[in-house]
Amino acid sequence: MQKRYIPIVIFCLALVLMLFAHLYGRDLAAPVFGFASEEETEGSPKAQPREIYLTFDDGPSTVVTGRILDILLKEGVPATFFITGERVFGREEVLRRIHDEGHAIGVHTYSHRYDAIYSSDRAFLEDVRKCAEIIEKVTGEKPKLYRFPGGGRHDRFEALLREMGYETVLWNAVCGDEEIPHADAATLERRAIETAKGKKKVVLLLHDSAPHKATAEALPKIIEHFRDEGYVFKSL
Numbered sequence: 001m002q003k004r005y006i007p008i009v010i011f012c013l014a015l016v017l018m019l020f021a022h023l024y025g026r027d028l029a030a031p032v033f034g035f036a037s038e039e040e041t042e043g044s045p046k047a048q049p050r051e052i053y054l055t056f057d058d059g060p061s062t063v064v065t066g067r068i069l070d071i072l073l074k075e076g077v078p079a080t081f082f083i084t085g086e087r088v089f090g091r092e093e094v095l096r097r098i099h100d101e102g103h104a105i106g107v108h109t110y111s112h113r114y115d116a117i118y119s120s121d122r123a124f125l126e127d128v129r130k131c132a133e134i135i136e137k138v139t140g141e142k143p144k145l146y147r148f149p150g151g152g153r154h155d156r157f158e159a160l161l162r163e164m165g166y167e168t169v170l171w172n173a174v175c176g177d178e179e180i181p182h183a184d185a186a187t188l189e190r191r192a193i194e195t196a197k198g199k200k201k202v203v204l205l206l207h208d209s210a211p212h213k214a215t216a217e218a219l220p221k222i223i224e225h226f227r228d229e230g231y232v233f234k235s236l
Ligand SMILES: [Zn+2]
Pocket: 057, 058, 108, 112, 149, 150
């Protein structure tokens, strides 16, 4: 080989090596999931894993939250709880258990009284602050997640929350435990499946306050369904 070609050959070899390093590196960086998707066939690009986030609003409750935690523990499923601050008094142990069992905890509201919360910036921030304060007092951790009571979009308040370092969490599927009066477990399970249909990332809204016993009852079947569908359970 003529000497003048040597730099070109070295350059090409380096390019090939860089290409390999890039592909190999990407493979290593790909998240590892504990299930094999049926959609994956040999030679096809790896199917994106499907994810579900179970989110519980309005707790803690001495009646329902414990039942939900028992199920999550048994199934090895993480979840996210958006807390109503006012309800923590006398239920500190329940909130501590949510935290100790590794679930994520966010601010929902202190009072859950819409007219007061949304009446002014000051009232809104005070509601958030009071809820965050009691969560931190009981768990030792500052919450960083927030979900609006009553849902919906509130751009101005969202901007204020961002400034305070909060991430606002919406949902894209419901089990219907608020909208459907006296729904039984089977109805809630059906509604969760129906509203999550076709979504690769599901953020499911559930409730864990005292009237929602049917939600706890529906939970094992909901978990079973999404697990069978190949979803990975995550907390926020
Ligand atoms: Zn709520």
